[in-house]
Amino acid sequence: MNGLWLVADREIRTRIRTKGFLISLALSGLLVVALAFVPKLLSGQDSYEVAVVGAVPVAAADVTYTKYADEAGARKAVTDGAVDAALIDDQRVVSEGELDQRLGLLLESAHREGKIKASGLVITPLTVETGATAQYQSVRTGIATLLVMVLFFLLIYSAMYVAMGVVEEKGSRIVEILLAAVRPWQLLGGKIVGLGLLGLVNLAVVIGGGLIAATATGLATDFPPGMAGIVISTVVWFVLGYAFFSVLAAAFGSLVSRQEEVNSVLTPMTMTMTITYLVAYFAAVEPEGTLARVLSLVPPFSSMVMPVRTAATDVPIAEIVLSAALMVVATVAVLLAGARVYNRAVVRTGARVKLAEVLR
Amino acid sequence: MLEVQDLRKRFGDKVALDGVGFAVRPGEMFGFVGANGAGKTTTMRIVMGVLDADSGEVRLDGKPLTYDSRRRFGYMPEERGLYQKMKVAEQVEYFGRLHGLGKAAAHDAAGELIERLGLTGRRDDAVETLSLGNQQRVQLAVALVHSPSVLVLDEPFSGLDPIAVDALADVLKDRCSSGVPVVFSSHQLELVEQLCDSVGIISGGRMVAAGPVDELRATEGRTLLKVVVRGASPGWADDLTGEVTTDGDRQVLLIESGDDQEILRSAVNAGEVEHFGRQRPTLAEIFREAVA
Ligand SMILES: Nc1ncnc2c1ncn2[C@@H]1O[C@H](COP(=O)(O)OP(=O)(O)OP(=O)(O)O)[C@@H](O)[C@H]1O
Ligand SMILES: [Mg+2]
Numbered sequence: 001m002n003g004l005w006l007v008a009d010r011e012i013r014t015r016i017r018t019k020g021f022l023i024s025l026a027l028s029g030l031l032v033v034a035l036a037f038v039p040k041l042l043s044g045q046d047s048y049e050v051a052v053v054g055a056v057p058v059a060a061a062d063v064t065y066t067k068y069a070d071e072a073g074a075r076k077a078v079t080d081g082a083v084d085a086a087l088i089d090d091q092r093v094v095s096e097g098e099l100d101q102r103l104g105l106l107l108e109s110a111h112r113e114g115k116i117k118a119s120g121l122v123i124t125p126l127t128v129e130t131g132a133t134a135q136y137q138s139v140r141t142g143i144a145t146l147l148v149m150v151l152f153f154l155l156i157y158s159a160m161y162v163a164m165g166v167v168e169e170k171g172s173r174i175v176e177i178l179l180a181a182v183r184p185w186q187l188l189g190g191k192i193v194g195l196g197l198l199g200l201v202n203l204a205v206v207i208g209g210g211l212i213a214a215t216a217t218g219l220a221t222d223f224p225p226g227m228a229g230i231v232i233s234t235v236v237w238f239v240l241g242y243a244f245f246s247v248l249a250a251a252f253g254s255l256v257s258r259q260e261e262v263n264s265v266l267t268p269m270t271m272t273m274t275i276t277y278l279v280a281y282f283a284a285v286e287p288e289g290t291l292a293r294v295l296s297l298v299p300p301f302s303s304m305v306m307p308v309r310t311a312a313t314d315v316p317i318a319e320i321v322l323s324a325a326l327m328v329v330a331t332v333a334v335l336l337a338g339a340r341v342y343n344r345a346v347v348r349t350g351a352r353v354k355l356a357e358v359l360r
Numbered sequence: 361m362l363e364v365q366d367l368r369k370r371f372g373d374k375v376a377l378d379g380v381g382f383a384v385r386p387g388e389m390f391g392f393v394g395a396n397g398a399g400k401t402t403t404m405r406i407v408m409g410v411l412d413a414d415s416g417e418v419r420l421d422g423k424p425l426t427y428d429s430r431r432r433f434g435y436m437p438e439e440r441g442l443y444q445k446m447k448v449a450e451q452v453e454y455f456g457r458l459h460g461l462g463k464a465a466a467h468d469a470a471g472e473l474i475e476r477l478g479l480t481g482r483r484d485d486a487v488e489t490l491s492l493g494n495q496q497r498v499q500l501a502v503a504l505v506h507s508p509s510v511l512v513l514d515e516p517f518s519g520l521d522p523i524a525v526d527a528l529a530d531v532l533k534d535r536c537s538s539g540v541p542v543v544f545s546s547h548q549l550e551l552v553e554q555l556c557d558s559v560g561i562i563s564g565g566r567m568v569a570a571g572p573v574d575e576l577r578a579t580e581g582r583t584l585l586k587v588v589v590r591g592a593s594p595g596w597a598d599d600l601t602g603e604v605t606t607d608g609d610r611q612v613l614l615i616e617s618g619d620d621q622e623i624l625r626s627a628v629n630a631g632e633v634e635h636f637g638r639q640r641p642t643l644a645e646i647f648r649e650a651v652a
Contacts, residue, residue: 003458006454006457006458007458010454014443014445014446169441172441172442172443172444173437173439173440173441174441174442174443175441176405176408176410176435176437176439176441177435177436177437177441177455177502177503178458179409179410180408180409180410180430180431180433180435181431181455181458181459182458183427347410347411349439
């Protein structure tokens with residue numbers, strides 16, 4: 001075990017000193033913080049100023065009326081941007097550019113209300129009742145979409161580093177003296193654990209940064225009640241997905257001896273990850289679709305689809321447990337096969353080793 | 361004692377090792393020589409467990425090698441490999457720790473070796489900034505840092521300058537005299553002759569000769585009679601089988617066979633005898649003959 005920790009320790013020290021790591025850490029952190037501000041920027045205005053000439057209409061929520069003596073004055077206020085629109089004689093609305101959609105609706109309903117009142121008719125407004133979770137739907141979809149990106153980025157990035165590390169050691173032949181000192185599983189395990197811990201640090205920065213920024217912008221008040229659960233499930237699924245894909249990356253990586261060959265030998269893995277990403281993206285928008293429901297149970301797709309579904313909707317506990325169990329089984333299977341491939345291929349330098357040859 | 365017993369190994373149709381065996385006693389320095397492609401590296405990789413033999417065995421003190429006994433070996437592979445971006449001292453220390461040394465012990469051992477191998481000024485430089493010979497010194501330090509119980513070095517001297525050769529030879533002699541069996545391969549036969557107690561000559565995957573250097577020189581190859589005569593008339597030695605070289609008025613004869621007393625008498629008659637004696641073959645000569 002000691003050997004594994006020594007290897008992990010070296011991986012962390014080496015990696016943490018590189019520019020690439022610091023940049024990816026900073027970028028991913030900044031990205032979520034920036035995204036936390038987007039809803040605020042997109043939500044548009046929440047109060048309006050309207051110039052009124054002639055009769056003042058019925059009061060409308062979020063709208064302040066200012067009386068103007070004549071139409072020319074009101075039009076000038078609109079052009080100057082002092083008001084958002086002008087209402088002339090309770091008949092015409094003047095605005096600079098397109099009228100804000102919400103303001104239009106507000107003025108329209110105030111107008112109708114005034115007319116109805118004048119006719120003596122009394123209307124009781126509709127009362128609306130929503131389910132407990134419905135009000136969070138859009139926020140949950142937003143969080144899930146963000147999660148897809150973060151998980152995909154971190155998984156592919158970390159797995160790629162594992163593969164590159166394996167090839168570096170094989171290509172430089174240092175693996176021959178490393179294996180004279182530690183067992184293959186210690187060398188492979190140390191690398192995976194070390195780089196995985198750094199991946200978790202990156203994930204923590206993303207989640208932490210996102211939560212802090214959301215609190216600062218007030219977005220956090222819209223968060224659904226199960227936020228802690230979403231965070232925990234994300235971390236757990238990241239660990240499972242990382243274990244699966246990093247072992248796969250190491251096994252494929254050990255087949256080649258040169259960095260230039262890494263991309264091509266990893267293609268099957270990156271393809272799988274990309275498909276997983278696309279499905280997970282789809283699941284964020286339509287978490288109850290058949291595709292999302294089925295693939296959230298099938299490893300390795302489940303590693304991204306399930307956390308995303310969990311964030312987007314309420315998934316029955318039984319499904320989550322089943323999905324996690326299947327993923328663990330798949331990870332163990334990949335670990336056994338991957339370690340076998342790695343053990344045999346990593347000292348066979350030179351031409352690319354055929355997978356079938358080392359799996360036998 | 362390190363015993364290599366009847367190793368066989370084939371790569372596809374190609375037989376790389378065809379019954380290789382030798383033994384190295386504690387405190388013995390064993391030189392492993394052979395032509396390119398003879399099987400030295402393959403043998404050493406099997407000893408280190410990098411390759412598996414098809415059959416045959418390697419034993420240490422009578423017991424088959426295990427992972428734990430190999431872990432105390434020091435190994436320098438033919439294809440050098442280091443972390444290029446890691447600093448010299450850090451790297452040597454890291455390998456010390458991987459081989460089971462504590463933090464402080466690894467630090468001290470690394471410092472001492474770096475000094476002995478003349479790398480003191482470079483200890484905090486990345487390996488990739490070192491010249492090839494200096495990288496090789498780091499590679500040696502990595503192989504030696506954990507005070508190995510057995511040393512297996514594949515061409516450790518190639519690429520080193522004479523100063524570094526001496527430094528390495530000193531370190532190896534040191535380790536050897538503390539009871540460690542040392543095996544190294546080399547194409548520098550004079551060096552092997554000078555350093556080693558025993559040598560093994562491998563050719564085409566088979567051992568063609570193995571044993572103490574002195575014994576090999578006495579038994580293997582041809583022992584020639586060397587006669588140096590001055591002022592002799594040309595032609596006096598025409599009857600003898602051998603090789604004659606003339607240097608001024610001096611004739612040097614290397615004679616393969618004949619009655620030595622008879623030869624001495626005719627040499628004395630022919631001129632002034634400067635040298636008369638048996639010349640044992642050098643390792644290089646034994647080697648050429650053995651692999652021919
Ligand atoms: N991985 C391999 N695949 C196929 N053949 C191999 C492999 N490794 C070694 N051989 C063959 O085995 C034989 C012995 O090679 P080896 O490297 O042991 O020779 P060597 O004595 O170390 O030579 P050198 O002095 O050139 O280092 C050679 O014929 C070589 O071609
Ligand atoms: Mg060799």
